[in-house]
Amino acid sequence: MSATKEAKIVVVGAGFAGLAAAATLVRAGFQNVQILEANGRVGGRVHTTRPFSQNIIELGANWIHGQEGNPLFQLAKEHGLLVEGVSASKVMCLPRSVTPRDYFFRQGGRQVSTESVDQVCSLFSKLTSKAFESELEDKHRALSLGSYLDAAFAESPLAASEDGQRLFEWCKRSECTDEASSSLYEVSASQIGYYIALEGGFFNSLGPGGYQAILDILLKDLPSEIILTNKAVKSIHWDLKEQLQANEKGGLNHPVKLICEDDGVFEADHVIVTVSLGVLKQQAGTLFKPSLPKSKLTAIEQLGFGTVDKIFLCFNERFWPEDCAGIQLVWDEGPEDKSVYTSHSEGEAWKETWYKKICGFDSVARHPTVLCGWITGREALHMETLQDSEVGDACVRLLRSFTGWSVPDVSKVLISRWGLDPQVLGSYTFVPHNVNGVKEHEALAAPIPFQNKIPESKPLQVLFAGEATHVNFYTTTHGAYMSGVREAQRLITHYTTKTVTS
Known part of the structure; x- marks a missing residue:
């Protein structure tokens, strides 16, 4: 033998x-x-479920990251598992994939102009690309990703406006979800260049x-x-x-x-x-x-090794406009701010405002009345200890206060809890x-x-x-x-x- x-x-x-x-x-x-x-x-960490209807919800992995040279993309393509056009229904909004269909709201209910969002998110994408492509200036190579982004943004005229500053902080908070970190001040700016992003972008057409x-x-x-x-x-x-x-x-x-x-x-x-x-x-x-x-x-x-969680909110009826792919929350002061994150006097106060780590709520493919919120880091771990109903109520309060829309109570809530899962942690x-x-x-x-x-x-x-x-x-x-x-x-x-x- x-x-x-x-x-x-x-x-x-x-x-x-x-x-x-x-x-x-x-x-x-x-x-x-x-x-x-x-x-x-x-x-x-792939967990496909059907909690709301016959259509799937991904509690875990969401995307095929790139197409060229990606064996999973090839596998899906060969077996007819891709559906063209579904990628237009975003499940997550990242700074480098923001579209005009995202509604950005400042704390207090004012909607931020699409022009301001485009300018800041484009700059953020340009700055993060320098890190991912190992094109950082010498003065930035020894910094954390958060400190590098702060220093580079400070040199832009966009840093002079309050909207620009707050939108940039939103971008950093959203990037935390990409990095599975509590803060970008934890993440290396120079080492991120070894990560290779395959051509084709985030492909969400399964x-x-x-x-x-x-x-x-x-x-x-x-x-x-x-x-x-x-x-x-x-x-x-x-x-x-x-x-x-x-x-x-x-x-x-x-x-x-x-x-x-x-x-x-x-x-x-x-x-x-x-x-x-x-x-x-x-x-x-x-x-x-x-x-x-x-x-x-x-x-x-x-x-x-960080925690990223999803909060799915299922409503009996859709309350957001048909052309809205996501409702993004721009805080006056958020957990991504360096002064807030590194404050030694803060203690456990951040647990009281854990919801500030939610970037926003995005539409979900094949689910016209479902929104998905994303949360990461220590705030996500704290959120996992709360009851579904408490999390759902907090999210509805956010949607009402930021948009001013008539937001109904949520009918069903589904939360991933990867941080407390003993087989993943x-x-x-x-x-x-x-x-x-x-x-x-x-x-x-x-x-x-x-x-x-x-x-x-x-x-x-x-x-x-x-x-x-x-x-x-x-x-x-x-x-x-x-x-x-x-x-x-x-x-x-x-x-x-x-x-x-x-």
Whole structure:
């Protein structure tokens, strides 16, 4: 029997990274592949639901980030999962994708002119593009993203007007949602240039099946018995001496042992760990026996992992104009202001105004009476502790006070709670200020033990995948997918080389 068929591989996590790894291995001929998923469902941070009607709501991942070179876009296109024209119904408004169909309101009810919005958002887009394209001036490279944007904006005539200042703060608040940070003062300005935005922009034209339809394509390549749900892993034992001693006693036949929360035991030659960086931050110290190398523990500690949540408000009837794609809230003083965010005297006062972190409420594709609000960072984590009704009431108050429209009471509220989800503990990765993102992403992705590092040890016992392990595509679904393929290919190459040299 070939080594490919004999090798036992366990994948921890059934999100895009785990499913991509398993599907790639199965297609390559590996016959002993098992996925252990802690949740009762597959998908990880992709969660397609139908809470209001037969049409889908995405509680998790929303977009295909770019088209050119994006395997998920290609997969969706090949299987007819794209619907042209749906992208016109925005689900989220970002500074670089603001349209005339967004209504911006200042606190107190005054609508901001489209001209002012266009000018400020265009400048913001230009400034952030300099960071993403690694074109920062030397004087800005050592700054946080927030400090760089403040300094660059101060040089613009737009900074002289109050509307300009407040709109720029709105742009920063919206960018926090993109970065999964509490504040842009947490985020590195120079390191963000290593993130690669694929050509084609944010592509939100998935058909009625949503992201679940792409997951289903991967699931078709996997025998149903491969995936075990409700199988949370408690510990991963990969210590060479421990395994050798067990083998001498007639125990284990493989170098890795996984123990689940329900005391189930799985043996493996290799384990591909795809849990979120949030879970690693909480459990890395106890999950692996022996402990992970210092470089990997440092990477887990240094990289940022923030929370982004969605607040869906379902009304019995539409109260906003047909040409309105989003209602954006421009505060006189918001949580994105540096003086507010860094104030040591603030204490816990920000919890009383958590709702100021909501950028606005955007229309939702296929749901004419549903709005979606976005919230991020510490305010999102606090919001998750509140009852749905309390959050819904706060949102309705905001809509009434900012617009002056006759806003009815909300009929249904649906909230994502990724920060408190024990299997995720956040949403996605960012590179903090003064952190070398490339170094830490690569350290997180490195397998243990690596080939030839410990000659007497079986190599590649523990491999790591997930969006946080990708240098250029962290935060994205395609980054997660590609990292899973990467680790599967690492094993395929290992066994191909082994077969050739044996």
